[in-house]
Amino acid sequence: MGKVFLDVNHLTVRYGNYDAIRDVSFQVEDGDFINIIGPNGGGKTTLIKSLIGLVTPSSGSIEVSPVVHNRIGYLPQKGFLNDPSFPATVEEVLYTGILQQAEVSRYITKEHKQQIDQLLLKMDVYHLKKRLISSLSGGQQQRIFIIRAMLSNPKILVLDEPTTALDPDFRKSFSQLLKKINLVEQMTIINVTHELDEELKRGSKVLHIDQTMRFFGSYESFKLHSKEMKNYV
Amino acid sequence: MFEMFQYQFFQFALITGLAIGITTALLSNFLVLKNQALIGDGLAHVSFAGIIIGMIFVDEPIYIAIPIVILAAILMKLLMNSAKIHGDAAIGVVSSLALALGFIIISIGNGYNRSIEGLLVGSILTVDIVDIVFSLLVLGITIFFMARSYQRLFSMTYDYEYAKFTKIHVKKYDWLLSIITAVTIVLGVSSVGILLISSLIIFPAISAIQIAKSFKHAVFLAVIINIIAIFFGLVGSHIVNIPPGASIVMIHGIIFSVLILVKTLRRN
DSSP states (O other), rough: OOHHHEEEEEEEEETTTEEEEEEEEEEETTOOOOEEOOOTTTHHHHHHOOOOOOOOSEEEEEEEEEETTTOOOEEEEETTTOTTTTBBBHHHHHHHHHHHTTTTTTTTHHHHHHHHHHHHTTTTTTGTTTSSSGSHHHHHHHHHHHHHHTTOOOEEEEEHHHHHHHHHHHHHHHHHHHHHHHSSSSSSSEESOOOOHHHTTTTOEEEEESEEEEEEEEHHHHHOOOOGGGGGG | OGGGGHHHHHHHHHHHHHHHHHHHHHHHHHHHHHHHHHHHHHHHHHHEEEEEEEHHHOSHHHHHHHHHHHHHHHHHHHHHSOOOOOOOHHHHHHHHHHHOOOOOHHHHHHOEEEEEHHHHHGGGGOOHHHHHHHHHHHHHHHHHHHHHHHHHHHHHHHHHHHHTTTTTOEEEEHHHHHHHHHHHHHHHHHHOHHHHHHHHHHHHHHHHHOSSSSSHHHHHHHHHHHHHHHHHHHHHHHHHHHOHHHHHHHHHHHHHHHHHHHHHHHHO
């Protein structure tokens, strides 16, 4: 059993009289690859926004290990659906990820620029550095947003439906990339998805949520015990 | 032909116009790309009421108008954030109420008619030393603010929620941007008028983004575009004897059309 990074206890988030999520409890351990699945409006996005501090719980708690403090990377749901007329380059978009770690100065330094260059090279997208982000394909944009999320040297990477709107080939290669980050970089991953493709299934945990938590455990036990598995595979 | 540069009133107009133009250009991309382009129009309407009220009490109405417009900007933000009213609607509510208040004061008082014309189309050729000092002061504050907060403002403009995630105090920067915009608008109303001030915010950004290669490039181009429009607008208005505010906006229209054409030709 790995070290506990996040300990979620009886988490409830309420909007007015509506419970977006109710009484959810689970733990995220070092090295986990957790796929969060569930129907539209089932609370998946609310859950991860609570984990990263964008939504305040109405009740319950989320205990964050000191190891993880300020070291969570985030890839938002509509990362690549930006205004096509917005004149931002890849490099400028990546600077927004630096702000998470630049707590003191909040300025972009030479070291930050080197860090960006290294990640761009590592992900084979250095040649896109000066391009307008809006001119890139959906798959290329998602790679850039992954790099942005990794700039804070995260222990946990949280992704909100990163493969939605990507074509099947890109989806497969993106899932492979996530697996590689999980195994090679030893980064814990929490991934909201509509569909569990082959790459995502292997060695992962599944958190099935529909306002309340329906299932949490390994993919293998989800396959054996959940009647609803067919909806997501 | 260029004897106008010898006249003090023209020099004053040029300095004030360029100071306001550079300030609005610096704000332009951050407001337009955040879908807040109409805030300039809304606050200009509030300036109308503020300046009319100011005329009742003091010789320099901007002393009263500036705090009134800042309060209006705060009220707009509160309506957007707390009452969850959509941005355009919140601007509409506050600006139409302010405009109505201005008209009521005019109908009760006497002798404002000439001032009203000046407020609608601007009177940049009659600006005085107080206008120059205020314009340069606001330009200085804006440059300082942008230099210190550029990355954070860019992050908020590009992706507001991600900016919140990176622990940027988004509300604080929202307020600061609104307050600087409010003060700039009051000064702009006295120069180019209520009807045209929003053009100094909208045109630089929409023209610049047609050919910009990055956001920083767009900010730089916006400043250059506003400088060109104001300089040639003022000179042109003097030569062909048309209102300077209208002349500035027409130059902006020409620049925008040319850049759209350039973009289309490049694409083809």
